[in-house]
Amino acid sequence: VKLQQLRYIWQVSRQGMSVTAAARILHTAQPGISKQILLLEEELGVSIFVRSGKHFTGLTPAGEKILEVAGEILLQVDNLKGIAKEFSADDSGSLSLATTHTQSRYVLPPIIKSFVERYPQINLHMHQGSPAQIIELAAKGVADFAIATEATALADELVMMPCYRWNRVLLLPKVHPLQEKKHITHADIAAYPLVTYVSGFTGRAQLDAGFSEHGLSPRVVVTAADADVIKTYVRLGIGIGIVACMAFDAEKDSDLQAVDISHLFDFSTTWIGVRRGAYLRGFMYDFLAGFAPHLTQEVVRQAMTCRTQAELEELFSELDIPLHQR
Amino acid sequence: VKLQQLRYIWQVSRQGMSVTAAARILHTAQPGISKQILLLEEELGVSIFVRSGKHFTGLTPAGEKILEVAGEILLQVDNLKGIAKEFSADDSGSLSLATTHTQSRYVLPPIIKSFVERYPQINLHMHQGSPAQIIELAAKGVADFAIATEATALADELVMMPCYRWNRVLLLPKVHPLQEKKHITHADIAAYPLVTYVSGFTGRAQLDAGFSEHGLSPRVVVTAADADVIKTYVRLGIGIGIVACMAFDAEKDSDLQAVDISHLFDFSTTWIGVRRGAYLRGFMYDFLAGFAPHLTQEVVRQAMTCRTQAELEELFSELDIPLHQR
DNA sequence: CGAAGTTACGGATGCCGTAATGATG
DNA sequence: CATCATTACGGCATCCGTAACTTCG
Numbered sequence: 001v002k003l004q005q006l007r008y009i010w011q012v013s014r015q016g017m018s019v020t021a022a023a024r025i026l027h028t029a030q031p032g033i034s035k036q037i038l039l040l041e042e043e044l045g046v047s048i049f050v051r052s053g054k055h056f057t058g059l060t061p062a063g064e065k066i067l068e069v070a071g072e073i074l075l076q077v078d079n080l081k082g083i084a085k086e087f088s089a090d091d092s093g094s095l096s097l098a099t100t101h102t103q104s105r106y107v108l109p110p111i112i113k114s115f116v117e118r119y120p121q122i123n124l125h126m127h128q129g130s131p132a133q134i135i136e137l138a139a140k141g142v143a144d145f146a147i148a149t150e151a152t153a154l155a156d157e158l159v160m161m162p163c164y165r166w167n168r169v170l171l172l173p174k175v176h177p178l179q180e181k182k183h184i185t186h187a188d189i190a191a192y193p194l195v196t197y198v199s200g201f202t203g204r205a206q207l208d209a210g211f212s213e214h215g216l217s218p219r220v221v222v223t224a225a226d227a228d229v230i231k232t233y234v235r236l237g238i239g240i241g242i243v244a245c246m247a248f249d250a251e252k253d254s255d256l257q258a259v260d261i262s263h264l265f266d267f268s269t270t271w272i273g274v275r276r277g278a279y280l281r282g283f284m285y286d287f288l289a290g291f292a293p294h295l296t297q298e299v300v301r302q303a304m305t306c307r308t309q310a311e312l313e314e315l316f317s318e319l320d321i322p323l324h325q326r
Numbered sequence: 327v328k329l330q331q332l333r334y335i336w337q338v339s340r341q342g343m344s345v346t347a348a349a350r351i352l353h354t355a356q357p358g359i360s361k362q363i364l365l366l367e368e369e370l371g372v373s374i375f376v377r378s379g380k381h382f383t384g385l386t387p388a389g390e391k392i393l394e395v396a397g398e399i400l401l402q403v404d405n406l407k408g409i410a411k412e413f414s415a416d417d418s419g420s421l422s423l424a425t426t427h428t429q430s431r432y433v434l435p436p437i438i439k440s441f442v443e444r445y446p447q448i449n450l451h452m453h454q455g456s457p458a459q460i461i462e463l464a465a466k467g468v469a470d471f472a473i474a475t476e477a478t479a480l481a482d483e484l485v486m487m488p489c490y491r492w493n494r495v496l497l498l499p500k501v502h503p504l505q506e507k508k509h510i511t512h513a514d515i516a517a518y519p520l521v522t523y524v525s526g527f528t529g530r531a532q533l534d535a536g537f538s539e540h541g542l543s544p545r546v547v548v549t550a551a552d553a554d555v556i557k558t559y560v561r562l563g564i565g566i567g568i569v570a571c572m573a574f575d576a577e578k579d580s581d582l583q584a585v586d587i588s589h590l591f592d593f594s595t596t597w598i599g600v601r602r603g604a605y606l607r608g609f610m611y612d613f614l615a616g617f618a619p620h621l622t623q624e625v626v627r628q629a630m631t632c633r634t635q636a637e638l639e640e641l642f643s644e645l646d647i648p649l650h651q652r
Numbered sequence: 653c654g655a656a657g658t659t660a661c662g663g664a665t666g667c668c669g670t671a672a673t674g675a676t677g
Numbered sequence: 678c679a680t681c682a683t684t685a686c687g688g689c690a691t692c693c694g695t696a697a698c699t700t701c702g
Contacts, residue, residue: 001403003329004692020656032693034657044410053701054657062413069402069409069605076399077327080392084370087388279395307631330667346681358668360682379676380682659698666691673684 003077005040006070008033009048013067014140017049017056072277078141079279086281094123095287098134098143101226102202103270106246107324108147111290119283130225131200138273144284146273147291149203158273159304162316163292165269166324167262168207169248171234171241178240179257186211186264190218193239195230198223202244203268210265231256244268246324269321274304294319329403331366332396334359335374339393340466343375343382398603404467405605412607420449421613424460424469427552428528429596432572433650434473437616445609456551457526464599470610472599473617475529484599485630488642489618491595492650493588494533495574497521497560497567504566505583512537512590516544519565521556524549528570529594536591557582570594572650595647600630620645 008022012033015021019037023030041047048063049056059067085093095115099108104126116124127137131150138146139157146158170189172179181188190211197204211218222233227247234241234256241256248258272291274280280288280300288295299319306312334348338359341347345363349356367373374389375382385393411419421441425434430452442450453463457474464472465483472484496515498505507514516537523530537544548559553573560567560582567582574584598617600606606614606626614621625645632638 001329001406003327018656029694030657031659031695035659036692038658044407045414046410051657054655054699055701056657060413062410065409065413066406069406073399073402073406076395076402080327080395080399081370083391083395084372084388087386087391088371305633344681355669356681357670357683357685361684362667364683377682380674380680381676382682653702655700655702657698657700660696662693662695664691664693666689668687668689670687671685673682675682676680677678 001040001043002036003074005036006073008036009040009063009067010070010074012037012049012056013059013063017058019056075141075275075277079277082279082281091119091283092121092123093281093283094125095145095284096125096127096143097145097147098127098129098137099147100131100134100149100201101128101228102149102244102247103147104128105226105228106244106249107270108291111287115283115287115290118286122283135273138275141275141278144274144278144280145287147270148273149268149270150200150205155273157276159276159306159312160271160273161292161295161300161303161312162321163270163272163295164322164324165267166203166245167260167267168203168242168265169245169258170261171231171243171248171253172257172259173234173237173240174255174257176240176257178259184259184261184264186214186216189240189242189261189264190216192218193221194218194242195222195224195233195239196220196242197227197230198225201225202227206266206268207242267323274300276304278304292322294321327366327369328362329400331362332399334362335366335389335393336396336400338363338375338382339385339389343384345382401467401601401603405603408605408607417445417609418447418449419607419609420451421471421610422451422453422469423471423473424453424455424463425473426457426460426475426527427454427554428475428570428573429473430454431552431554432570432575433596434617437613441609441613441616444612448609461599464601467601467604470600470604470606471613473596474599475594475596476526476531481599483602485602485632485638486597486599487618487621487626487629487638488647489596489598489621490648490650491593492529492571493586493593494529494568494591495571496585496587497557497569497574497579498583498585499560499563499566500581500583502566502583504585510585510587510590512540512542515566515568515587515590516542518544519547520544520568521548521550521559521565522546522568523553523556524551527551528553532592532594533568593649600626602630604630618648620647 007026011022011025012019015025019030019033023033037048046062047060048066050058050060112124127143129137131148134146134148135155135158137143139155170184178184178188196207221239224230227243230241230243231253233239245260272288285297285300288300302315303312306315333352337348337352338345341351345356345359349359363374372388373386374392376384376386438450453469455463457476458480460472460474461481461484463469465481496510504510504514522533547565550556553569556567556569557579559565571586598614611623611626614626628641629638632641
């Protein structure tokens with residue numbers, strides 16, 4: 001058994017059972033992969049892939065288990081390299097984040113600023129995408145961390161840890177009837193055309209839930225994946241906006257009015273996800289602690305050894321998850 | 327990084343930091359190992375071993391972590407092979423047990439008999455040794471299971487599961503004053519020269535504890551590692567014997583008298599140990615269940631994922647551990 | 653007939669074994 | 678001076694890449 005063979009089967013499986021695609025990704029020729037897979041199957045005495053004619057159509061039961069273990073082995077080999085880097089004198093390395101627009105535009109800048117000051121040698125990579133894409137990137141190991149509010153459910157390969165809780169603000173144009181209201185209700189908002197996040201982004205689900213609890217379904221005229229677009233349409237007078245409170249900047253958005261509506265909706269939680277079993281270098285722990293003070297090295301380590309969701313929830317129920325305030 | 331390199335550093339570390347010894351074990355030449363270690367250290371950018379001159383004297387901090395991960399990787403590679411065997415049509419394989427004399431002579435025979443009837447293709451290997459050696463064998467992966475009563479403390483690489491509890495019988499020659507006594511006490515026994523197990527075997531520690539609680543220290547004239555030897559000396563009239571109740575066979579030992587003395591001593595527990603993280607094949611689960619009915623596949627799986635001793639104890643406190651009766 | 657995996661074969665890399673060297677206690 | 682790790686070097690296996698072949702949609 002060789003590590004390459006494991007990389008091969010792993011990549012072939014990742015690429016939807018395509019040897020050709022795997023060869024492209026791994027910068028090598030198909031026949032080599034093909035042959036090594038045959039050799040591995042011969043050595044182990046089982047076929048890993050189901051072949052229908054000349055096509056790989058899936059994994060055998062044995063293949064599934066083998067791939068699972070192969071994945072762990074490859075992860076640990078990566079960990080070896082991380083450990084080595086950690087102990088080698090040079091403090092170089094890279095931190096790869098997968099985040100949504102809301103995080104990278106409004107939440108992360110100050111945190112990253114102090115991080116790069118502290119670790120000037122570390123290369124920082126930011127991958128941006130939809131919550132689902134973000135999870136995928138971290139699960140694949142392309143990104144070290146995934147930061148998102150949604151789609152935490154489909155992340156069984158990741159350990160998701162709560163970072164902070166937040167709620168929404170209503171964005172009104174400079175002049176708007178609602179600005180007179182003292183206590184805004186769901187119905188008040190639903191009376192106007194709405195501009196907010198597309199479904200699947202930045203707590204949109206909780207937002208919809210809040211309205212439907214009151215039997216309301218507001219007319220959403222524009223949806224966007226990020227708050228900047230939403231603000232633009234509010235400025236144009238297309239409708240009133242609802243964005244995460246992190247996304248309102250009193251200075252730069254002085255041409256808009258923000259009204260706190262945290263009494264109307266459930267708080268959302270932003271999570272950070274780490275690949276289960278990954279080795280975290282010292283600066284990664286520091287990044288986590290800088291992002292969410294309660295995520296100390298000890299807490300993170302404990303979280304990463306949790307096997308059940310319940311265990312994780314118990315761990316974090318004892319901690320204070322910060323509230324993001326305007 | 328290659329798997330061989332990991333095997334090399336692993337074996338060197340196991341052999342007390344000796345490249346020469348590792349080469350012998352691995353049936354290869356020293357220089358190859360030496361070179362591969364150098365290459366690995368170069369690739370990772372850290373030294374793994376501390377060299378004082380030309381001698382390896384220990385592990386660097388990085389080396390310790392690296393070896394830990396390397397061990398896991400190698401274990402999982404073994405697991406790969408086990409998985410493959412499990413799924414390959416042939417049900418061949420081997421089961422390797424490391425046990426003490428007491429187990430292999432008195433407890434295991436009926437269990438093994440039915441096991442080999444059920445799995446005629448499986449080769450059975452029995453390693454016999456002191457409890458400490460047994461633990462060692464299982465920890466190294468030479469044996470699949472370690473079965474012992476003592477030395478369970480030094481087994482942090484193994485998951486130890488309780489199998490059954492047992493107590494002792496007093497062995498008297500055909501004619502002996504004590505045979506008249508109705509209720510035998512510690513003092514009664516201590517009045518005669520004693521033949522029993524050597525320290526470190528088959529619950530000797532609990533035996534000594536039982537006497538010293540009553541301020542007694544019996545005169546032990548002969549100690550042996552197994553009950554057959556003990557019986558032989560009792561037959562010679564050298565003294566009276568104390569052996570585990572499993573070791574008395576009413577038929578074959580009809581020239582001796584056995585007196586139950588379970589009211590005098592704490593019950594001992596016999597444990598079975600599995601290497602943490604090992605992959606167990608179907609027939610191995612069956613062996614466990616045959617040996618100790620409460621060790622079902624589910625229980626064993628749970629036990630093997632316990633991280634703390636406390637967790638293990640909690641798991642088994644809910645189960646009935648059988649009592650071995652004469 | 654095109655796409656995908658397997659077989660065939662040549663070249664280069666890399667590993668292992670023997671022998672020699674260096675360093676240490 | 679004996680022991681042990683490292684260096685030097687040659688043979689050999691292995692792996693990879695190109696090219697031809699086969700099979701299925």
